[in-house]
Amino acid sequence: MVNVIPTKIIKESYDKVRVAMYLIGFSSRVSNFIDAADVNGNIKHNSLSLQYLNQIDNACRKAGITTGAVYPVIGGNADSHSFNFLNPQNTNSANRLVYSSGIINHTINGIEWVRNVSNPAYANTFFKSTQFAITGKATMIYYSNTQSNIQSVEMGWYDGGSTAINMLTPGNVARVLFGQSTVDVQYPNTNTKGCVLGTFDSGLSSFYLRGELVGSSNGRILNITNNLDFWIGARNGDSQVYPSDKTCSFAAILQQSLTISQAKVFSHDITVAQRSIGRG
Numbered sequence: 580m581v582n583v584i585p586t587k588i589i590k591e592s593y594d595k596v597r598v599a600m601y602l603i604g605f606s607s608r609v610s611n612f613i614d615a616a617d618v619n620g621n622i623k624h625n626s627l628s629l630q631y632l633n634q635i636d637n638a639c640r641k642a643g644i645t646t647g648a649v650y651p652v653i654g655g656n657a658d659s660h661s662f663n664f665l666n667p668q669n670t671n672s673a674n675r676l677v678y679s680s681g682i683i684n685h686t687i688n689g690i691e692w693v694r695n696v697s698n699p700a701y702a703n704t705f706f707k708s709t710q711f712a713i714t715g716k717a718t719m720i721y722y723s724n725t726q727s728n729i730q731s732v733e734m735g736w737y738d739g740g741s742t743a744i745n746m747l748t749p750g751n752v753a754r755v756l757f758g759q760s761t762v763d764v765q766y767p768n769t770n771t772k773g774c775v776l777g778t779f780d781s782g783l784s785s786f787y788l789r790g791e792l793v794g795s796s797n798g799r800i801l802n803i804t805n806n807l808d809f810w811i812g813a814r815n816g817d818s819q820v821y822p823s824d825k826t827c828s829f830a831a832i833l834q835q836s837l838t839i840s841q842a843k844v845f846s847h848d849i850t851v852a853q854r855s856i857g858r859g
Contacts (some may be wrong), residue, residue, distance in 0.1 A: 584774040584823075587709040608664065609636050612651070615667035616659045628653050630811040631856050635664060635829075638848035642841045643713075647833035648674040648706055649722045650811070652689045653856075662684055662703075674832075676811070681822070683812075689828035690726065690857060692812045694731070699822035701812035706832050708736055708807040717757060718778040722812075722829035722849055727771050730821055734830060737817035755794075757784040771825070774846045774853075780836030790846035792839060828858045 609632045613623050622628045635651050638644075649664040661676040662669075669675055681700030682693035692700040712719045721733040735756075755777035773789040785795045805816065811818040811830050829849055836846060853859060 585714065587735045595795045595844060605633055608637050608639075609633055610659070612662060612667045615669065616654055616662040618654060618656055618658050620843075621654045621656065624834070627856050631852050632664075634848065634852035634855065636844055638852065642837060644833060644835070644844040644845075647831065647835070648704055649831045649833075650676065650827075650829065652828055652830070655685060655687045657683075660690055660722055662757060671705040674704050674706050676704060677737070678702050679812075687856075688845045689826045690719075690750050691826045692823050694729075694822050694824040696820075696822060699813045701815075701820070701822065702827075703815075704809045704832060706809040708738065708805065708809065709710045710834055716734050716774070716780045716834060718831070718833040718835060718842075719839050720776045720829065720831040720845075720849065721772065721825075721827065721859075722851065722853055723825040724772050724822075724828060725826040727823070727825045729824060731823040731825065732814040732821040733775070733823045733825060733827070734809065734811045734814075736809055738805050738807060752834040755784060755786040774829075774850050776837070776842055776846050778837045785839070785842065787842050787846055789848065790843050792842070828853055 611630075612632060613629075617623045622632075631653060632651060635649070635756065639649060645665065647665060650659050650660070650662075651664050654660060656679060661678075663674045663676075666673040671677070679699060679701045681695055681698045683700045683702075684691040690702065694700070719734060723733070755775075757777065757779040774787075776787040778785050778787075782797055783795060784797075786793055807816045809815070809832055810820075811827060813822040829852075850859075
């Protein structure tokens with residue numbers, strides 16, 4: 580008598596082996612993130628998602644990023660999108676995202692904010708403004724594969740204007756603000772897609788657009804008195820939050836600066852990772 584193994588059992592066994600094969604050689608950061616963010620196999624049973632997380636991990640390692648908040652935005656649902664890759668705990672102190680009451684769509688492309696000024700869509704990172712005052716250094720990254728031609732803030736807060744750490748795209752002007760240091764760059768065209776990175780250190784803020792250094796400015800982060808939460812999708816601390824309409828496919832907030840080489844390589848690596856899952 581020949582025993583026939585049900586197809587379902589064969590598939591389940593194959594899936595387990597496949598996942599194990601992909602996880603071999605991956606860091607504990609990747610494994611820990613999958614354990615926290617996976618919902619019914621939406622990440623661990625998707626080989627592209629696993630490879631994407633490995634690319635994010637390698638990008639962080641090459642740039643020396645070990646603390647802060649890094650959001651891979653993978654998995655296609657609110658729960659999976661909310662976890663911080665560097666500390667994937669379901670707590671405010673671990674900078675897990677909590678979403679506003681505004682309309683937010685979660686898809687395989689990322690977090691889609693439905694722009695509404697009266698009821699803005701955003702995610703609270705619980706990353707405090709005063710944390711930047713500790714080191715005097717800061718970096719923020721936002722990746723989107725969607726186009727925008729309206730004035731908006733992709734991430735940040737506003738404290739009387741002088742301590743804003745925001746990324747804005749009013750019209751065709753890209754702007755990075757670190758306290759009293761502001762960098763405005765006219766886009767070479769109307770393409771607002773790709774990786775935007777701002778970094779601040781020793782009184783100098785630098786702005787990278789799609790991996791290229793496009794501007795810098797001298798200034799200082801001063802008078803951070805209000806312990807505000809850093810938002811993604813809008814800016815906290817002002818009646819005009821300028822909610823974004825640019826889908827968030829990746830975001831990061833760091834208490835460290837990046838060198839020119841690190842910023843360029845990190846921007847490139849994040850872009851390659853995004854393209855590997857069809858977000859180019």
